[in-house]
Amino acid sequence: MFNGIIFHQGKVAKIIKRSKGINIFIKSNLKLNSKDIGVSIACDGVCLTLISLKKKLMEFYLSNETIKRSKFHFLNINDLINLELPLKYGQKISGHICQGHVDTTGKIINIKKIDKSFLFDFEINKKERDNLIEKASISINGISLTISKVTRTGFQIWVIPHTIKLTNLSTLKKNNLVNIEIDILSKYVRNYFYEKK
Secondary structure, rough: OOOOOOOOOEEEEEEEEEEOEEEEEEEEEOOOOHHHHOOEEEEEOOEEEEEEEEEOOEEEEEHHHHHHOOHHHHOOOOOEEEOOOOOOOOOOOOOOOOOOOOEEEEEEEEEEEEOEEEEEEEOOOOHHHHOOOOOOEEEEOEEEEEEEEEOEEEEEEEHHOOOOOOOOHHHHOOOEEEEEOOOHHHHHHHHHHHHHH
């Protein structure tokens, strides 16, 4: 479980393609050691299991299911990845509860700088649009953000300079894909009332 507050990033150093998945290697300054093998780490919002660690190079395995639901199908060497370690008991939750179970990808259709902040406009598929609620939380590349407006094709978010500085949102451009996890509470509530019909 994570809370979508990003303090660390890593860079993709190596990708090994397999018939039914891929292994990715991310270099970062996360303070980890061999005892952390098996821990879950959110990589651009996707909960992955650390399977090896050598000289700050973390290795993860991604199944085809994970690749299909995320932007990792288009992963490249040197891509910057937002990283978050799992929450610890008693830790403050500054964002919202994120499971690391990415629902879909979204495409950036516009980025506008207004004063010192940025307005991002995303397009997502119809199925996930039905789960969007204005002012609800949403995870974009593992970052806890707030939906400012639900649009005909997706949604908009405002991003402050501090968040831009600490995350890979600063590297994104129009037509880039992002990983999206819809707020679990909104999904459960919608599913509850849908089942009641």
